[in-house]
Structure formats: structure tokens, C-alpha cells
Amino acid sequence: MALLDTDVKPDWVDYNGHMNDAEYARVFSLAVDTLMERIGLDEAGRHRHGYTLYTLETHLRYLREAHQGQPLQVEVALVDRDAKRLHLWFELYSGEQLLATSEQMLMGIDLDSGRPGPFPEAVDTAIAALPVISSPAPEGLGRRIGIVRR
Template structure:
């Protein structure tokens, strides 16, 4: 499921002539915002429900360079979920479908008034239920990676 389409902005390009590593994180952050809008947690939804999502953990892997003006798309795969957490996997592609980067994230639903974890509001949960859930056997090969120097 494509959750976000964008382009590499000129101010995202660094001294190496390609998108700066921090900007990949920005694109994935924008994808989380797009996901929030998709499930009813846009600005009015957050106010109505008194609810938001926090990112607990992220694992970003860089695959290829992206350049100024290049079209980008972010694909979302829901790996797992419970009553207040989402385990998601994003793939960043260029216009030719080449994989540029991935971001695996754990998101937590938060009651905005208390700042504490809380179950998804019913309408949000229903929207999440409509997202395609990947069977563990169909997870992207890049998911659940461990950072290590292999010996």
C-alpha cells in the first residue's frame, strides 16, 4: 500500500550531491503522518479523540542514493499490531521502483491528556483493521534485522 508520494526537495540535498541521511528519516516521518491521517488521526482526529501516536523505535536502512527533484513513494506494510501498538515497515522507492531505503518502526498509541499508552479509539482501530496485515512468512526480508558486525 503506497502511503506517501513526494519529491526530493532541494534543501534535502547535501554536500555529496544526494539526499542527506537525515532527510530519509524525514520522509519516513512524513509517511507516519500520512498513516495517521489515513486512520483518522489527522489534526481534527487527534483533537476529537485526545489521542496520538508516538514512535518508540525505528531502524532505517539506506540502499541507494536519491537526488534533487527525484519522485519518491513510500509503501507501508503492517507487520503486527495489538490494542495500542503498530509494528510497521516502510519501503522508499524511486520512480522506477528501485528500493532506496527501508524503515521498520514501532508506534505506540498515546492518550494526549495523560501522555500514557492507551488503546486505539474504536474508529481508529477499525481503520487499522482495514490495513493489509502481512503474514510473518510474507514479511519483507529486511524486517527484524539486527545491527552487528558479522564475524
């Protein structure tokens, strides 16, 4: 599902002449904000439901450089979920070229208690409508970090 369309801002470009690694994380964070809006957890929804999402873990892979002014699109698919957690797969594209991926675990938080809690019914329904990762799983999903020794 297409979530976010933006472009590489001038202040996102680093001393190497391409988008800084932190800015890739920013773009994926903006995509999470957009996802929250789409599932009913925009500012009004967070207030109405007394509920929000926290990011528990992120695994970001940098595959290709992005440069100033380059158009960017982020897509998302659901890997797995339970009553209060989302395992998501984000892909960052420029046109047809895959630039980066971000695998994330998000936790639903009841704002009154500050503790994890189940998704509100309307939010749960919206989550159920998200696209699900297709088989076979995309390259990199579930990948662990480490040095391969031969």
C-alpha cells in the same frame, strides 16, 4: 499501501550530491503523518479522540542514493499490532527501485493522561484495514544491527 508521493527537495541534498541521511528519516516521518491522517488521527481526529501516536523505535536501512528532483513514493504494511502498538514496515521507492526501508514501532497515547492507551474504536477499525506484511517477510525485517564476524 501507497502512502506518500514526493520528490527530493534541493535543500535535502548534502555535500555528497545525494539526499542526506536525515532526509530519508524525514520522508518516513511524513509517511507516518499521512498514515495518521488515513486512520483518523489527523489534527481534528487527535482533538476529537484525545489520542495520538508516538514513535518508540525506528530502524532505517539506506539501500540506494536519491538525487535532487528524483520522485519518491512510500508504501506501508502492518507487521503486527496489539491494542495500543503498531509494528510497521515502510518502503521508500523511486519508480520500481527500492531506496530505503524503515521498520517502526508506534505507541498509541491518551492525550489526557499522557500515557499509553488502547486505540479508539474508529482508529482501531481503520488500522484493521491496513495491508498486512506478506510471507515471506521482506529482506531486512527484524534485522539487528551489528558487525558480522567471520
